[in-house]
Amino acid sequence: MSAAATAFKDLTSYRKYWAARFGVAPFLPMSRAEMDQLGWDSCDVIIVTGDAYVDHPSFGMAIMGRLLEAQGFRVGMIAQPDWQSAEPFKQLGRPNLFFGITAGNMDSMVNRYTSDKRIRSDDAYTPGGAGGKRPDRSVVVYAQRAREAFKDVPIVIGGIEASLRRIAHFDYWSEKIRRSVLLDAKADLLVFGNAERQICEIAHRLAGGETIDQINDLRGTAFVRKSHDFIEIDSTHIDAPGRLNPPIDPYAMEPEIRKANELAAAVEAGEVAPAGNGDIPVGAFAPTLAKGDGPGEVQPSPGSAAKSGTAAEVVVKFARRVKSEDRDRSVIRMPSFESVTEDPVLYAHASRILHLEANPGNARALVQRHGDLDVWLNPPPVPLTTKDMDFVYELPYARRPHPSYGNAEIPAYKMIKFSIAIQRGCFGGCTFCSITEHEGRIIQNRSEGSVLREIEKIRDEVPGFTGVISDLGGPTANMYRIACKSKEIESACRKPSCVYPGICPNLNTDHSALINLYRKAR
Incomplete structure (x- = not known):
């Protein structure tokens, strides 16, 4: 199958799964007792979330749950489980198709810590605003506990935390480059962006008898695979890495800004030697251009030059190549996890490639090496049509928190009620x-x-x-x-x-x- 995937389907075009006969649940069940009241003997999909369950379209878990229900699947909800053991992940039994794991509407680290890395005293997505109801890096922890509970059940991770950590990324909280969350979570599949199209297709294909490792052609998904039979394009042929310019201070006075711009121009013209020492600090490296460099012919980066002790020249012009490649069979090879960990220029380059390949109309698949594994990213999902948007937002939401919370106030719900x-x-x-x-x-x-x-x-x-x-x-x-x-x-x-x-x-x-x-x- 091609990395670009086949044409997308309308969300209303699927034939409903047989369990649609059970009808619409007042709330998606959070306990065995609720499942019994609905006449269910099992769940087809179980969603695990770091937020309290509010059945409202401002909460991602509610949208995914109600959408799958509209496709005919029985969906259970495990909200803010105790992560100290796998037992809470067994409370609804074994899901027939897969676990859907999300940290919630926010990245769990942003939710739990201030910018000064102090633990927050409250959590707007928890009953009573109480803090401490979710673990750090919730996607990773929840996925590992779900795997411990049922080893053979496919695990699909998604939401903002998984989506933005799908490649090697800088983690502010630990001050280091972390590898793709897909590997840390040991998940089978990662869905990124708004995932309605992906989640419907995954559920129907698993219900149709496919295995999770066969589902590798969906837009908006990431997984681990070998990249054979694809045309590999080195990412430096798409965008040549360049020097790191010091950012202009937006609060600086005009004379200071003018002086900084003049200095940068002088370095560019070769009139002034670039600043630097053995470590070449970020923002201080200003290389010259090597004459005759063609598009994508990249010279050593500042990081590698510092290690070798030699002078470095880096192509700084923007470059594009490979105009006529077969897009459906093309994949862009990004710098590996090990490379971006060691070299800030290559890290910036990888980030830029991710942004350049973000348009569903022309994006190609990306692949990044992590040790002996390849993390493969298919192109982004096709945006929902107005018809699909109307369908998603007019699903039968209760528009209230789950009754199990009683009268406890959930601050985030109060905001969007x-x-x-x-x-x-x-x-x-x-x-x-x-x-x-x-x-x-x-x-x-x-x-x-x-x-x-x-x-x-x-x-x-x-x-x-x-x-x-x-x-x-x-x-x-x-x-x-x-x-x-x-x-x-x-x-x-x-x-x-x-x-x-x-x-x-x-x-x-x-x-x-x-x-x-x-x-x-x-």
């Missing part, structure tokens, strides 16, 4: 934010009718509604129905941002659709 998502994605591409990396640059929109129906449902069914909808939005504001003017340009573009350093002339900036929606919602 009367909130409505109308879009996904962000074309900002800000370096400090993970939304574009996780959800993509292409905005996925709901229809006006779907949004208005949800407002009416909140009015009629949600206790305590006072007539005020707190938010019509999404992960980013004011992007509803804004898109590239041309589908052809959009599918070929590799720019990380549509608005920086300037607004792209191909971006349609008409906000009339959002304004009209606001007016109709009043």
